[in-house]
Amino acid sequence: MDIRELEIFAARIRLETTKMIGIRGFGHLSGSLSVADVLAVLYGGFMRIRPEEPGWPGRDKLVLSKGHAGPALYSALAMRGFFPMDWLATLNQPGTRLPSHCDRLLTPGVDMTTGSLGQGASAAAGLALAQKMDNLDSRTFLILGDGECNEGQVWEAALFANQYKLSNLIAFVDYNKKQLDGTTAEVMDMGDISAKFASFGWHTQNIDGGCVKSILAALNAVSADAPSCIVLNTIKGAKVPTVEKIEYNHHIVVEGDLLAAAIAECELELQKLEVRG
Amino acid sequence: MNLIFDGSLDKLAFRAVFGENMEALAAADSNVVYLDADMMSSIDTRNFWKRNPQQAINCGIAEANMMGVAAGLSAGGKKPYVHTFGPFASRRVYDQVVLSIAYAGLSVRIFGTDPGVAAAFNGGTHMPFEDLALYRAIPRATVIEISDSTMLKNIMWQIKEREGLTYVRMTRKNYHGIYGEGNDFKIGKGLVLREGGDAAVIACGMMVSEAMLAAEILAGEGIHIKVIDMFTIKPLDVDLVREAAKTGLIVTAENHNIVGGLGEAVATALIEANAAPGFRRIGMRESFGEVGPVDYLQEKFGLNAENIAKTIREAL
Numbered sequence: 303m304d305i306r307e308l309e310i311f312a313a314r315i316r317l318e319t320t321k322m323i324g325i326r327g328f329g330h331l332s333g334s335l336s337v338a339d340v341l342a343v344l345y346g347g348f349m350r351i352r353p354e355e356p357g358w359p360g361r362d363k364l365v366l367s368k369g370h371a372g373p374a375l376y377s378a379l380a381m382r383g384f385f386p387m388d389w390l391a392t393l394n395q396p397g398t399r400l401p402s403h404c405d406r407l408l409t410p411g412v413d414m415t416t417g418s419l420g421q422g423a424s425a426a427a428g429l430a431l432a433q434k435m436d437n438l439d440s441r442t443f444l445i446l447g448d449g450e451c452n453e454g455q456v457w458e459a460a461l462f463a464n465q466y467k468l469s470n471l472i473a474f475v476d477y478n479k480k481q482l483d484g485t486t487a488e489v490m491d492m493g494d495i496s497a498k499f500a501s502f503g504w505h506t507q508n509i510d511g512g513c514v515k516s517i518l519a520a521l522n523a524v525s526a527d528a529p530s531c532i533v534l535n536t537i538k539g540a541k542v543p544t545v546e547k548i549e550y551n552h553h554i555v556v557e558g559d560l561l562a563a564a565i566a567e568c569e570l571e572l573q574k575l576e577v578r579g
Numbered sequence: 580m581n582l583i584f585d586g587s588l589d590k591l592a593f594r595a596v597f598g599e600n601m602e603a604l605a606a607a608d609s610n611v612v613y614l615d616a617d618m619m620s621s622i623d624t625r626n627f628w629k630r631n632p633q634q635a636i637n638c639g640i641a642e643a644n645m646m647g648v649a650a651g652l653s654a655g656g657k658k659p660y661v662h663t664f665g666p667f668a669s670r671r672v673y674d675q676v677v678l679s680i681a682y683a684g685l686s687v688r689i690f691g692t693d694p695g696v697a698a699a700f701n702g703g704t705h706m707p708f709e710d711l712a713l714y715r716a717i718p719r720a721t722v723i724e725i726s727d728s729t730m731l732k733n734i735m736w737q738i739k740e741r742e743g744l745t746y747v748r749m750t751r752k753n754y755h756g757i758y759g760e761g762n763d764f765k766i767g768k769g770l771v772l773r774e775g776g777d778a779a780v781i782a783c784g785m786m787v788s789e790a791m792l793a794a795e796i797l798a799g800e801g802i803h804i805k806v807i808d809m810f811t812i813k814p815l816d817v818d819l820v821r822e823a824a825k826t827g828l829i830v831t832a833e834n835h836n837i838v839g840g841l842g843e844a845v846a847t848a849l850i851e852a853n854a855a856p857g858f859r860r861i862g863m864r865e866s867f868g869e870v871g872p873v874d875y876l877q878e879k880f881g882l883n884a885e886n887i888a889k890t891i892r893e894a895l
Binding site: 405415424 | 633636639641648649650651652654655674679682683
């Protein structure tokens with residue numbers, strides 16, 4: 303996909319994510335929207351994957367450690383053909399294969415079960431180490447939340463990845479500046495996240511996490527010798543103004559007028575991108 | 580069965596057996612990965628680590644991360660073996676083990692060493708008396724306690740291809756020697772080490788040889804007991820428990836809290852089988868551990884042959 307196509311893919315992820323959460327009526331919409339752009343870049347061609355063969359051993363892997371953003375990942379996977387689009391409407395319905403938090407046993411294309419914050423960081427390190435042991439040139443991508451970085455396990459994993467020079471591990475931090483109880487600054491201030499990773503021996507970049515061009519450029523500028531951390535400057539509820547403006551928007555009711563407005567905003571964004579081309 | 584029990588100590592320390600076989604397992608299968616949390620020198624694997632750092636990974640003093648890395652390695656097609664002291668291999672990392680490994684359907688073998696009073700001079704902080712309870716509560720987990728070095732070697736190789744989460748509880752030193760070479764240790768099947776019709780002791784780990792010593796004491800008094808090494812705590816050999824109930828008295832013996840361990844597992848099996856005989860449990864009762872020599876701790880907490888014999892005498 304070229305840049306414009308990636309932007310359209312991201313907008314479609316937002317639209318599908320909003321619709322699927324809207325069918326259930328509540329969910330982690332805002333933190334799903336803030337990772338739509340990075341998922342679009344990864345699943346829009348950057349990652350080596352085979353949708354028709356989700357378990358292909360040579361594939362790149364993704365651990366969505368902020369597992370509550372599952373709906374955004376499901377949207378990307380469905381649009382890439384890992385499973386039928388009509389699965390999306392089953393989010394969190396009884397017996398679904400799309401639970402609110404990612405589950406590797408249920409969903410084709412999901413590489414790791416996540417939901418207890420911090421744990422995905424270690425699992426990603428293990429996946430990356432296994433790839434190195436097998437002399438594969440594939441990589442493992444990790445998406446962390448900024449609030450998630452409160453967890454000590456993230457930093458244990460950061461030490462480990464540096465110790466074993468896991469240059470095939472690329473972590474993104476979704477720096478949307480909010481966690482459940484409020485802003486990250488008022489709940490537990492992480493300070494300079496990239497400086498912290500840098501002090502753990504990681505290669506770091508700070509970029510506009512809502513810009514697919516910047517994300518792509520950052521992915522092409524990672525270190526060949528060290529694990530890489532790309533801090534994505536994002537907005538919780540990104541590019542859907544109705545959701546962005548809700549102060550406490552970690553887990554929200556998505557129905558009625560709010561749902562209609564959010565879908566309209568997603569569709570408008572998509573139309574603007576399509577017309578522009 | 581080839582039994583060598585004569586009341587003498589096991590010829591081999593478990594740590595020596597673990598170190599030798601961990602390295603041999605790695606040599607035999609390039610997918611075997613051994614992980615430790617800065618405890619390699621304590622379990623005789625430091626030389627293995629120096630010789631083969633590709634397959635022996637030191638995770639530093641960060642057990643939660645180690646369990647997650649093991650999960651990731653399993654997801655990447657590897658066969659991880661993980662070791663640290665029992666408290667750190669159980670309660671410290673419980674959420675990581677439950678979610679990243681078991682819930683995620685991955686296969687990891689976890690060795691927790693120095694159970695209960697076996698932690699001796701490391702004291703109460705290092706004594707897991709609840710690890711069996713924690714691991715038993717995890718769906719489809721396999722939970723094993725090793726009673727002898729021959730068993731340890733056998734189990735280490737046997738679980739290489741085992742699916743799911745396996746927790747192995749063992750000392751780093753040695754108890755009494757029980758098994759000669761050539762025994763078949765079938766996971767999920769207890770072993771009858773001694774026959775007797777007056778009572779049955781169902782034991783695991785260090786308490787197996789204590790039960791054998793108790794059987795000798797009681798035999799001198801004309802009381803003949805059956806002794807079972809229930810080395811697989813989960814899945815429990817319910818058929819053997821029911822068979823033991825025919826003696827009319829079951830005493831369970833474990834170096835663990837009486838809550839959640841072998842005794843409760845056996846009791847539940849008996850009640851659900853409508854087969855409840857006389858029943859007593861030996862184990863820790865509302866106590867934490869404390870520092871001291873193993874024999875002192877065994878006596879203080881009733882984890883020895885004398886207390887098994889006394890319990891049976893009083894119950895009969």
